[in-house]
Amino acid sequence: MANHSHGEHHIIPASLLTKTFLILLGLTALTYVTAQYMHLGALTIPVALAIACTKAGYVVANFMGVRFDKPIIKVIVGGIMLFVVIFMTFTLLDTTTRGTVFHEHSVSAYAKNYRDSLNQVPERVKQTEGTLLQVTKADSLAASAKTGVVDSTAVPADSTK
Amino acid sequence: MAHAVSHDHPPHLQHHFVSSDQQFDSAKMGLWLFLVTEVLLFSGMFVAYAVYRTWYPAEFTATFNTLAVWAGAVNTIVLLTSSYTMVLAINAIQHGDQQKMIRYLLITVACGLIFMIIKSIEYSSKIEGGVFTFLQIWNPHGHHYEVLNSVPHARQFMNIYLVMTAIHGSHVLIGMGLLLWCAWQGKKGRFNAEYYTYVENAGLFWHLVDIIWIFLFPLLYLCR
Numbered sequence: 344m345a346n347h348s349h350g351e352h353h354i355i356p357a358s359l360l361t362k363t364f365l366i367l368l369g370l371t372a373l374t375y376v377t378a379q380y381m382h383l384g385a386l387t388i389p390v391a392l393a394i395a396c397t398k399a400g401y402v403v404a405n406f407m408g409v410r411f412d413k414p415i416i417k418v419i420v421g422g423i424m425l426f427v428v429i430f431m432t433f434t435l436l437d438t439t440t441r442g443t444v445f446h447e448h449s450v451s452a453y454a455k456n457y458r459d460s461l462n463q464v465p466e467r468v469k470q471t472e473g474t475l476l477q478v479t480k481a482d483s484l485a486a487s488a489k490t491g492v493v494d495s496t497a498v499p500a501d502s503t504k
Numbered sequence: 505m506a507h508a509v510s511h512d513h514p515p516h517l518q519h520h521f522v523s524s525d526q527q528f529d530s531a532k533m534g535l536w537l538f539l540v541t542e543v544l545l546f547s548g549m550f551v552a553y554a555v556y557r558t559w560y561p562a563e564f565t566a567t568f569n570t571l572a573v574w575a576g577a578v579n580t581i582v583l584l585t586s587s588y589t590m591v592l593a594i595n596a597i598q599h600g601d602q603q604k605m606i607r608y609l610l611i612t613v614a615c616g617l618i619f620m621i622i623k624s625i626e627y628s629s630k631i632e633g634g635v636f637t638f639l640q641i642w643n644p645h646g647h648h649y650e651v652l653n654s655v656p657h658a659r660q661f662m663n664i665y666l667v668m669t670a671i672h673g674s675h676v677l678i679g680m681g682l683l684l685w686c687a688w689q690g691k692k693g694r695f696n697a698e699y700y701t702y703v704e705n706a707g708l709f710w711h712l713v714d715i716i717w718i719f720l721f722p723l724l725y726l727c728r
Binding site for chain 2: 364368378387394407413419420426430431434438439
């Protein structure tokens with residue numbers, strides 16, 4: 344049981360550190376050239392992200408030493424990467440596929456179709472909205488008269504006394 | 505057993521740990537769990553970036569066209585260099601060379617300082633151009649920024665840039681403080697090849713700050 348071994352930290356060789364640093368500088372130049380001088384269009388962000396992920400991978404593996412670290416640290420690193428991907432993916436699945444009721448610049452085809460259908464029948468939409476508003480207001484007034492509970496949004500301020 | 509443990513009990517070993525290794529691994533794992541929360545903090549902002557970018561691609565890139573690419577590029581190289589000198593500092597103390605460690609730590613702090621100076625040059629140009637939303641300034645003028653008057657929601661997108669870089673910048677400042685403290689403790693002779701937990705953990709924090717910038721640089725300054 345007397346395994347109190349001191350000084351058994353893994354020492355990452357300096358040559359590997361230098362090599363990693365040079366690769367990181369090279370990848371920085373690469374991301375600069377691809378984003379600034381090559382016109383990749385829709386691929387610009389995926390390419391930049393791929394290079395950034397590679398760079399981050401080199402820092403995590405060699406500079407932070409996760410490559411040589413305990414399995415539990417690898418699990419933590421893998422776990423957080425998974426959660427960031429879930430966070431990003433599921434948020435974008437929502438926000439990029441919403442209708443145009445809330446956001447006029449939505450990119451989804453569904454949203455565009457919905458906007459077109461609204462433009463075709465503006466009167467009917469306005470009519471429906473107006474009716475809905477009136478019904479809601481009348482309902483809340485009737486409800487407050489019945490129960491004695493005052494709905495401040497429906498009744499004028501001076502009549503609340 | 506207890507006798508054997510207390511016999512070769514190094515001064516840095518706290519009584520509730522079995523060994524130096526266990527103490528080191530516990531501290532390191534705790535720091536990694538803290539880094540997880542840091543990644544979540546920043547990923548929230550990256551998600552905000554992604555959502556607004558997909559909603560308003562043209563206006564978004566028009567706003568980010570006004571950012572200074574040279575500043576972002578130089579700062580990337582500065583931070584990568586600082587990460588390199590950081591691992592060299594740890595390498596030095598692993599070989600028991602405390603003086604070399606202090607030297608590399610101070611170079612790392614100097615890189616952080618250069619980063620913050622360039623950042624403040626950027627920010628002061630934003631104040632002059634009237635696009636520094638932190639001070640409720642929104643009056644884009646001058647040949648560089650006046651185009652933002654015709655970009656819808658430009659203020660919102662400039663806010664995304666400012667908040668992301670400011671929170672990252674505050675991490676650089678905190679990291680510089682931690683490294684200075686490590687250098688000071690090293691000067692007092694606290695660290696050696698067996699015990700350098702604080703330097704290791706400050707280094708991990710510093711690398712995380714570097715990684716965040718690795719993503720911020722292309723997404724803010726280049727993709728437009």
